Amino acid sequence: MIAIPFAALVMGFLAVYVLVPPVPPRWADYVAIAIIAGLDAFVGAARNWLERRFDEAIFISGFFVNMALAALLAFFGDKLGVDLYLAVVVALGIRIFNNLGRTRALLVTARLEARRAGMPASSD
Secondary structure (H helix, E strand, O other): OOHHHHHHHHHHHHHHHHHOOOOOHHHHHHHHHHHHHHHHHHHHHHHHHHOOOOOHHHHHHHHHHHHHHHHHHHHHHHHHOOOHHHHHHHHHHHHHHHHHHHHHHHHHHHHHHHHHHHOOOOOO
């Protein structure tokens, strides 16, 4: 099931790399925030997949809702003259690093368990 989000991520990066769509400078902060929110959703999906809790509906809804909410917060902050995009970046950055840390721990644990399963019992 994780193949769909991963394929979408790869296709999205390739489309942007090949097409290089112009982004007006006034939208740059909003696009950057939306990308960070999308990355957060993807890293969370990878973690959930490793924990056997992945659900496509939750991933897709979270992906789009988080991106829209993050951009909306940045927009309202811009209109109010407050740098809310910094708060969004910090919050999403913390979530990304937490999910990456948990994902790394899951992968290392799985590797250690596989290594132990393949080793003969000690003769103490």
